Amino acid sequence: MKNRKIWTWVAGGLFLLSLVPFFLGAKGAHPATDDFTFSLYTHPTWLKTGSILHVIKDALSYTLRTWRDWQGTMTGVFIMTLNPAVFSWRIYGVHAVLLLLLHISAWLCFGRHFLGTRLGLPKWVRLPMSFALTGISLMFLPDMVEGIYWFNGAWFYTGAQAMALLLLTLADWAAAHRGKGRMAGLILCAPCLFLLGMDNYITAMMALMTLLLMALQRLYAGEKKEACTLFCLLPFIFLGLLISVVAPGNQVRMATDGAHETGLGWLIKTGVWTLQAAFGYILRFGFKTPVLAVIFLFLPVLLSLPVRETRECPPVWAAMAGFYLTLCAMIFPHMYSSGYAGSGRVVNMYHDYVVLFLPVLVCIAALPFRGKQVPRKLCYGAALVLLAVCLFLGQEKNYVKLISDQVSGVQSRYEEQFRREYALCEAAGKEEDVVLPAWQVQTMTGKGTAYTDPAVWTNESMAQYFGVRSVRMEDAGE
Numbered sequence: 001m002k003n004r005k006i007w008t009w010v011a012g013g014l015f016l017l018s019l020v021p022f023f024l025g026a027k028g029a030h031p032a033t034d035d036f037t038f039s040l041y042t043h044p045t046w047l048k049t050g051s052i053l054h055v056i057k058d059a060l061s062y063t064l065r066t067w068r069d070w071q072g073t074m075t076g077v078f079i080m081t082l083n084p085a086v087f088s089w090r091i092y093g094v095h096a097v098l099l100l101l102l103h104i105s106a107w108l109c110f111g112r113h114f115l116g117t118r119l120g121l122p123k124w125v126r127l128p129m130s131f132a133l134t135g136i137s138l139m140f141l142p143d144m145v146e147g148i149y150w151f152n153g154a155w156f157y158t159g160a161q162a163m164a165l166l167l168l169t170l171a172d173w174a175a176a177h178r179g180k181g182r183m184a185g186l187i188l189c190a191p192c193l194f195l196l197g198m199d200n201y202i203t204a205m206m207a208l209m210t211l212l213l214m215a216l217q218r219l220y221a222g223e224k225k226e227a228c229t230l231f232c233l234l235p236f237i238f239l240g241l242l243i244s245v246v247a248p249g250n251q252v253r254m255a256t257d258g259a260h261e262t263g264l265g266w267l268i269k270t271g272v273w274t275l276q277a278a279f280g281y282i283l284r285f286g287f288k289t290p291v292l293a294v295i296f297l298f299l300p301v302l303l304s305l306p307v308r309e310t311r312e313c314p315p316v317w318a319a320m321a322g323f324y325l326t327l328c329a330m331i332f333p334h335m336y337s338s339g340y341a342g343s344g345r346v347v348n349m350y351h352d353y354v355v356l357f358l359p360v361l362v363c364i365a366a367l368p369f370r371g372k373q374v375p376r377k378l379c380y381g382a383a384l385v386l387l388a389v390c391l392f393l394g395q396e397k398n399y400v401k402l403i404s405d406q407v408s409g410v411q412s413r414y415e416e417q418f419r420r421e422y423a424l425c426e427a428a429g430k431e432e433d434v435v436l437p438a439w440q441v442q443t444m445t446g447k448g449t450a451y452t453d454p455a456v457w458t459n460e461s462m463a464q465y466f467g468v469r470s471v472r473m474e475d476a477g478e
Contacts, residue, residue, distance in 0.1 A: 004124035005124070007124065007128065008123070008124050008127050008128060011127065011128035011131050011132070012127065012128075012131060014131075014135075015131035015132075015134070015135050018135050018138075018139060019100070019104070019135075019138070021399070021402050021403045021406060022096075022100055022138060022148065022402070023096075023097060023100060024406055024411075025096070025148070025149060025402055025406070025411070025443075025444065025445045026093040026094070026096035026097045026100075026149070026445075027093055027411070027415060027445075028093070028149070028411045028414050028415050028443050028445030028446055029092055029093040029095070029096045029149040029150070029151075029445050029446055030089065030092055030093075030418045030422075030446050030449075031083070031084070031085035031089050031092050031151070031449075032150065032446060032447040032448065032449045032458075033150075033152075033447060033449075033458045033461070034080065034152040035080075035083050035085045035092075035150070035151055035152055036085065036458070036461040036462045036464070036465040037457070037458075037461040038062075038077070038080040038081045038083060038152065039081070039083060039085050039086045039465055040461060040464050040465060041058050041059075041061075041062045041081065042055045042058050042059050042062070042081050042082065042086045043085065043086045043087075043465060045058045046086055046087055055082070055086065056082070058081075059078055059081040059082055060078065062077070062081050063077045063078040063081065066249060067247045067248075067249055068247070068248050068249055069248075069249045069252060070249040070252060070253050071247065071249050071250060071253050072198070072243065072244035072245060072246070072247025072249060072250050073156075073198060073199055073200055073201070073244050074198045074243070074244065074247075075160075075195045075196070075198040075199040075240075076155075076156045076160065076198075076199045076200055079155055079156070079159075080151070080152045080155070080156065083095070083151040083152060083155075084151065085151075085465070089422055092151070093149075095151050095154070095155070096148055096149050096154070096445075099148060099154050099155065099158060099159055099162075100138075100148065102159060102162045102163075103134075103137070103138070103158060103159075103162045104134055105162075105166075106161075106162035106163070106165040106166045107130065107133065107134040107137060107162075107165065107356070108130050108134060109165070109166060109169050110165040110166075110168070110169050110356070111126060111127075111129065111130030111133065111134075112126065112130070113169045113172065113173060114169070114172075114360060115129060115130060115360070115363065117173075118172070119360075119363045119364070119367070120305070121302070121305070121363070122305070125298065125301055125302070125305070128298075129294065129298055129359065132290075132294045133291070133294065133355055133356060133359060136289050136290055136291055136294070136355050137351075137352050137355050137356065138399075139396060139399040140288070140289040140290070140351070140355075140390075140395045140396055140398075140399070141348055141351060141352075141398065142344060142347050142348055142351050142395065142398075143343075143344025143345055143347065143348055143398075144398045144399070144402065144444045144445075145344075145444055145445065145446065145447055146343075146344045146345035146348065146447075147344070147345060147348040149444070149445045149446060150345075150446070150447050153344075153345035154345070156199070156200055156345070157200055157202065157203065157345045157346065157348060157349050158345075158348065158349075158352075160196065160199040160200055160203040161203050161206070161349055161352055163192070163196060164196055164203050164206060164207040164210075165356075167189055167192050167193055167196065167207065168207060168210055168211060168214070170185055170188065170189055171185065171189045171193075171211060171214070171229075171230060171233055172214055172230070173185060174186055174189065174229060175214075175218065175226040175227075175229040175230050176226060182229060186229065186232070186233070189233055189236075190233060190236045191236070193207065193211075193233055193236040193237040193240070194236040194237065194239060194240040195240060196237060196240065197236070197237040197238065197239065197240020197241040197242075197243070197244065198240040198241070198243055198244045200349075201241070201244070201245075201333035201334065202330045202331075202333065202334065202342075202346060202349045202350075203349065204237065204240070204241045204244070205241075205326075205329040205330050205332070205333065206326060206329070206330050206349070206353060207237055208234070208237050208238060208241065208329070209322075209325065209326040209329045209330075210326060211230060211233060211234055211237065212234060213322045213326070214230050215227045215230035215231045215234070216314075217314055218230060220314050250337070253337075254337050254338075257337070257338055259337075259338045259339035259340075260336070260337050260338065260339065261339075266336075267336070270332065270335050270336045270339075271332070273335055273339075273341075274328050274331045274332045274335050274341075275328060277331050277335065277341045278324060278327040278328045278331055279324075281327065281331075281341075281347075281350045281351075281354060282324070282327070282354055282358070285350070285351050285354040285355060286354065286358065287386070287389055287390060287393060288390060288393045288394075288395040289351070289354075289355055289390060289395060290386070290387050290390045291354070291355050291358055291359065292358075292386045292390075293383045293384070293386040293387040293390065294359065294383075295358070295359055295362050296379045296380070296382045296383040296386060297379070297380065297383040298359075299362075299366070299374060299379050300373075300374055300376045300379050300380075302362075302363060302366045302370070303366055303369055303370060303371070303372050303373065303374055304370075304371075304373065305370050305371075306370065306371065307370045307371040313364060313367045313368065314364070316364070316365045319361055319364045319365065320361065320365075323357055323358070323361045326353070326357070327350065327353060327354070330349065330350065330353060331350065334346055398444055401443075401444050402443075402444045402445070405443045405444065410441050410443060411443050411445065413440070413441050414441050414442070414443045414445070414446065417439055417440065417441065418446065418449070420437070421436050421437070421449065421450075422466075424436060425462070425466035425468060425471065426466060428466070428468045429468070430467055430468065430469065431469050432468050432469060433454070433468070433469055433470045433471075433472070434463070434466075434468050434470065434471045434472070435472060435473075435474050436449075436450050436471065436472070436473050436474065437473075437474060438473055438474050438475075439473075449462060450462060450471050450472060450473040451472065451473055452472055452473050452474070452475050453472065454470040454471060454472040459471045459472055
């Protein structure tokens with residue numbers, strides 16, 4: 001027992017240590033591109049009135065107009081119009097700290113409930129596994145800037161996914177309770193799931209499919225009342241998703257992107273591409289992250305646990321099908337609208353899903369085999385090999401650069417760079433054309449702000465935000 005406690009404390013200490021660079025990186029976060037665009041209707045209101053109520057009113061107005069003219073994801077758009085740059089670009093980095101805390105809390109809560117309460121893993125197993133998976137979700141994130149430090153990418157996707165995990169955990173907890181506990185959980189979950197349905201399609205589809213699978217699992221186990229509770233929540237997220245899908249603005253955006261086609265042929269091709277992409281992402285994140293190594297590391301422990309009643313466990317083939325089809329459901333909307341699976345912040349969501357749900361799938365598959373022994377040396381050897389493969393493939397390079405930039409002073413120079421840039425914009429007059437010095441360093445904590453052409457939409461948004469005539473980056477030869 002003492003060794004188990006030591007093991008848990010060591011795992012927790014390593015986990016906390018691994019998080020330090022992420023929080024230090026928050027100082028290097030700054031507004032860019034869409035941050036300025038979505039601030040154009042709320043930032044002037046804040047400067048004129050200083051009233052948060054007036055800002056929220058304008059944010060709601062802009063959200064409804066965007067639903068009509070550009071995209072249907074109203075919850076996400078509303079949040080983006082309230083990004084920290086609306087109030088001051090100087091407090092922008094605070095959002096990264098809050099996002100990290102939300103993400104970590106959501107993953108640990110999800111692990112506590114589904115790995116602990118539902119799958120019966122003891123604390124000394126569940127905690128280290130949750131620490132490992134949460135650490136992997138951050139350290140091996142495909143696009144760290146858009147996933148953590150750039151507000152509009154991070155909160156639209158990473159933040160929404162964290163909320164989805166919390167809501168799924170709460171929904172399953174409420175289903176298992178009676179009386180006031182169940183009613184309180186339903187009252188809280190229902191409107192939140194509705195709002196989640198109007199956030200990004202990837203998270204909405206993940207939450208919808210997972211909620212459905214949770215309900216079916218309860219039904220399979222003969223827990224009809226619990227299943228009914230979960231089925232009652234499905235219409236709320238579906239209604240939110242439907243409102244998002246039928247938005248007139250979606251057609252405008254797809255026509256502007258130019259990749260979308262209509263007709264049955266496009267629908268069939270999208271389905272085939274989605275099936276292929278899902279399989280590819282499972283392989284990619286299975287081998288480019290240490291998730292398979294973690295599975296093999298914990299496998300002997302999982303199987304050595306006391307035998308558990310498996311009546312509630314669905315067939316392994318059903319769990320595997322649910323895992324795969326949920327990922328397909330996440331990929332399909334972006335594939336259908338744009339002809340590809342998504343950019344960095346979207347791929348981050350596929351990464352997080354595979355990293356979190358693949359071990360859960362293995363735990364489910366291992367339930368009928370508990371009490372059996374497997375060669376520990378073989379499993380540990382496989383874990384080392386898989387870890388070596390993961391490191392060789394190099395997806396941890398973003399995390400390595402994050403640390404190296406902080407140690408070498410690159411992040412400090414980067415912070416001075418964007419502060420100088422914004423100071424120049426603030427000092428300029430309304431009729432001035434601001435020429436910004438070319439950036440000398442780049443880190444994992446921020447996106448570029450301006451281009452050499454003042455007519456680029458990002459430059460125009462930045463100019464309007466700071467109240468100057470135009471903004472551009474100087475040419476290399478200037």
